[in-house]
Amino acid sequence: MFEHFFQCPYCWEEISVLLDPSVKRQTYIEDCENCCNPIEFTVAFHDGELMEFVADSIEQ
Structure with a gap:
């Protein structure tokens, strides 16, 4: 597993x-984990290296 901060x-x-x-x-x-609002994650790895990380709000 890979821990990523954002x-x-x-x-x-x-x-x-x-x-x-x-x-x-x-x-x-x-x-x-702090405010409990939903976040949409888009994640991509290439050869075990994180290439893309997007954390977007979901408008409610």
């Missing part, structure tokens, strides 16, 4: 997520 698009706190580099490309939704 800033929440809602509360602006620095949080982390665990990413699986064995999955080359994925999109999923997970709640912020």
